Amino acid sequence: MSNSYGKLFRITTFGESHGAAVGVIIDGCPAGLDISLEEIQHALDRRRPGQSSITTPRKEEDKATILSGIFEGKTLGTPITLVVNNKDQASHDYSHIEHAFRPSHADYTYTAKYGLRDYRGGGRSSARETVARVAAGVLAAKLLQKYGISIKSYVAQVGSIKLEKPYTQLDLNQIDSNIVRCPDSETAARMISLIEEVRDNLDTVGGVVSCVITGTPAGLGEPVFDKLHAELGKAMLSINAVKGFEYGSGFEGVKMRGSEHNDQFFTDENGAIKTRTNNSGGIQGGISNGQDIYFNVAFKSVATILQPQQTINDAGEEIMLVGKGRHDPCVLPRAVPIVDAMAALVLADFVMRQQASKV
């Protein structure tokens, strides 16, 4: 049951990285939404390997197939199943890691938990699983469109290079204008250089994705455990390599006094209720207040490095291990559509939960 997310707009993902396929069932998507395979493919293309010089050069086309739930271009209200077949699953040699526990991977913990594992490329623990999330996110975003809700994520930090401007000073239409997906071209250039340097050193580096959600009506989110930011936090922390989540004023904001931090309400010229500042990040008491929602997600550096590392095998013996194959020096650019997708899934679920309570 842990492979499902959402209460009403509910996805269940499946697939090992080198099994036959990865995919998703979306159960609960409302009927009558227009959807095309092209829209799904467009999102997958933002995530796929080999899309630029700073991602892994692996060539995977990640073509989605619809198995159910969509008929004549519309959602049926029945479970929507999307599948992406894995390529060349037999062609690689994974024997060097069959018995090894790679440092900071999930090889050891899966073995400890299940007693066995599909060792090929990480199996279920591989970030390849996020293909399914991105595909499902397209349907969630479709539903949110009906409510005027829009989600934009971008790379805000790579290693120590940080985009210092707040999102309000950025043009979020420029996110895809460069390969690192940072909407500030100057910072983007420095990030790209850093990733290239790290890659050339056979190393990897982490960073931060920021996400901004606009158009949310007041009233989304559910007290007390399923607070809007608590679900966003869980959804983000469930993405591979994520180590932290903060929204609104976040960790820095703890230094502020209440008198500085409080967001004063006012009524604008159109009679809309707004706040003069937005340290709350658009959420108060776990419920959206109609202001922009924004949050940060911390990604650690990729664990697979092309340098020799000391570790142990499943007999407990110390061994040396060198990463093989082609890997990302930095997952941040490819993480952007995953954050978009998970945010969309969270919001879609809350939109439906809010609808449910209408009498």
Add this chain to the structure above:
Amino acid sequence: MSNSYGKLFRITTFGESHGAAVGVIIDGCPAGLDISLEEIQHALDRRRPGQSSITTPRKEEDKATILSGIFEGKTLGTPITLVVNNKDQASHDYSHIEHAFRPSHADYTYTAKYGLRDYRGGGRSSARETVARVAAGVLAAKLLQKYGISIKSYVAQVGSIKLEKPYTQLDLNQIDSNIVRCPDSETAARMISLIEEVRDNLDTVGGVVSCVITGTPAGLGEPVFDKLHAELGKAMLSINAVKGFEYGSGFEGVKMRGSEHNDQFFTDENGAIKTRTNNSGGIQGGISNGQDIYFNVAFKSVATILQPQQTINDAGEEIMLVGKGRHDPCVLPRAVPIVDAMAALVLADFVMRQQASKV
């Protein structure tokens, strides 16, 4: 359904801050655990108002009553209901906030969501709800004891005063040796001074609680959405005033290269599998690896301040509002047992989920 947490060890809390009572049903607690009312009361006393000079001086005894599920000192396997009656619910005057939307409180969002609210002292959005969590956490901790799992939280930051030592250099038995619950006496003294200063300025301040979980076996946590740290994150973010969560290397760790960040495995002299560093925070691929689990939780400053603030009322008119009554200048000391409780609830649930898969 959003007032429940946990899949197998499942709690449902209820109660408005000035209604008849707050309480909790624990559904799924295994039968046969020894439990006394005194143990529950001990935990509630760590959370209760009026416990020290730096918490709110409100006098609330917060005495728990057992309504079901415990018989002759043992859990029955049936739902355990714990209730704490609210005191003096009629005695205060809340008419000044009946129509006001207090800044950075949930007055506006509850009204937007539900169309009405219990305005007395925040109603359901009040942190008084955490009484129920702390009571339930005692049962969860009881279950964890059987597995040798121990949880210790402490105040690691108040405003800009930060405990710079990592937890490995602290004596976690000293947490309750001072009223701010920081195990380093020198830092604790500075934190207490800051809180007193802030209080005397009729203001409030935020901070960070750190939590360390020891004794966890490898194998707890469920891929892919219910990762151990994703559930910890959700649980922490569901606590009032929390703005961020990070585990292991956290936000700072994103700057590290993979070659620095990776935790190398080794086998110790007893044949136990360990890692030389613990940037993973005891969790890899969402599953515990047997090392210590540690994480940080950011709390914003309390929204109720005893200074005049500009805001609006429910007619959209601008008004001035001054906080009344007795409030905490800093929630951090009282947040410690809440973090303890939520961590225990997360772990108890995962222990049961792990048991479920045993054949």
Add this chain to the structure above:
Amino acid sequence: MSNSYGKLFRITTFGESHGAAVGVIIDGCPAGLDISLEEIQHALDRRRPGQSSITTPRKEEDKATILSGIFEGKTLGTPITLVVNNKDQASHDYSHIEHAFRPSHADYTYTAKYGLRDYRGGGRSSARETVARVAAGVLAAKLLQKYGISIKSYVAQVGSIKLEKPYTQLDLNQIDSNIVRCPDSETAARMISLIEEVRDNLDTVGGVVSCVITGTPAGLGEPVFDKLHAELGKAMLSINAVKGFEYGSGFEGVKMRGSEHNDQFFTDENGAIKTRTNNSGGIQGGISNGQDIYFNVAFKSVATILQPQQTINDAGEEIMLVGKGRHDPCVLPRAVPIVDAMAALVLADFVMRQQASKV
């Protein structure tokens, strides 16, 4: 988690029959519904012991208290907690069953499952738990009223005495016109005589409750597992002493040919879509079709009889046991409000699920 029912309109019940109290949390009830304690009490009075000469003469007032979720006569959208204290919990002597496994009671199975039990009066397995269901059902019925949905249950069989008329030939406003709650006065009189005879023989007898739901719009129910009739079935089978459930043509209908059983559609003079027969019981493919929903629920005879019976104790030794106290010779009259309540809870949940999918 097994003490909860419903996905969106979700109740969790608690309480042992001789513990401090029984009660319920309703999580998910929409905000703004008008509700009074009198309405809740009215439903509880239909269920309470001692209400007539053919129920148990135990005097229990079953007075409900509201602990949360209702403010100034309206639901808040927060969890609603209703509690009924148990009377005289200490005053009776249950030592004769402390170690005995009563025939066809749950003493043995609870002990096998949990390793211990609250033996006083059945503890959690007692039908006293249905107090909580009936109280919660009042809120569910309130929600259904907004949609024009009405539920009427009645006693259709006691022992071999069967009400042969279909519900369409009955005046369902006459259900409470007699103490057995059968809307046909002639049959009611015969049922009452039978129950009195059985009671005087220190024995018990079973029967059937029929339920009719009118006013349901087409479209309620969720394929494929949560079919409307599947949830009704589960809800009914979860009531103490229930042994069977059938809807529409039921068990008898299996003899019919398809050409007889099929319900032909037609459009009435107002343009409404109807069926000429209703063997479907108002449900097709698990979804309501707008016709009346009707079903039968079989209740076995009460297990507690005032005659000596052979059984064993928890040491496995054979013993003789005689029921003590005052018990119902037939639960059917008191089961009627329980069936009403569970049907209301099922429908309320589906109404909310249907709302959730509206875009």
Add this chain to the structure above:
Amino acid sequence: MSNSYGKLFRITTFGESHGAAVGVIIDGCPAGLDISLEEIQHALDRRRPGQSSITTPRKEEDKATILSGIFEGKTLGTPITLVVNNKDQASHDYSHIEHAFRPSHADYTYTAKYGLRDYRGGGRSSARETVARVAAGVLAAKLLQKYGISIKSYVAQVGSIKLEKPYTQLDLNQIDSNIVRCPDSETAARMISLIEEVRDNLDTVGGVVSCVITGTPAGLGEPVFDKLHAELGKAMLSINAVKGFEYGSGFEGVKMRGSEHNDQFFTDENGAIKTRTNNSGGIQGGISNGQDIYFNVAFKSVATILQPQQTINDAGEEIMLVGKGRHDPCVLPRAVPIVDAMAALVLADFVMRQQASKV
């Protein structure tokens, strides 16, 4: 979310009858179970069309493919995805029902609920969905094997022809010895004749499947809502065409006095606790008592008949409709493996829930 069943051993099915495929994800199946595609195929073959002269002559091979969760012949603990492609989906002409609401089918209710439907062969409402259940049931049965639990279903009634012997007088190894799956050869012959007669009259007929579960330990099932028989009831009622469920003494048993109905406990020569009669059907208070569990499931006659019927179209106009194609005159023989599968899924879930509570 309504396309999922089970809390811990959880399946989610997908697929329209004439879409690309039908299939299932099993989330929560324990790791390390041995499983082969042949075992899955064997179960599907008991359900597939065209298997005998009294089922539909449609030729569908229903070959299963494994997409995930099984590696080198063992379950991984990750989601298991099984898919069966639909054949010839484009080859048939369904235009005659595109706008028609077939009597006692779900055409009208799906349209009312979703606003559109996949009209080809019933779409999601088709019993073809049960392919997925049968496939998943094989994994559940594998888990039950480890606990010595065995499930045997058979056809106990076709139309008015009823197998009068109780299961204790039958040889349940003879179920597959004839094409109607009734273990009594004489009754089977009469059932087959009836089905042939009905078929030749272009009509259909219903019946009853009985199921017997042996080897269940005492203690399975969860009070109060998720009683073992309540979940069995829901699971059975969720199967297409099912109209009723009863267990143990069932509907007939309501006539019995308590003194007749009660099952007296005794200790057998091996010290095992047993009951002298089994009117309880192996379940007391919703929890298994270690005796055989047995229940009956009523199936109505198939709605598709090859005779002209009056109905309406989606414009509300009256039309005449004649069934086309090749259909089952009686689903009972093919329903047997579906009942087996659903019973296995219920039991597997409860086995895991029971494990979860072990400390």
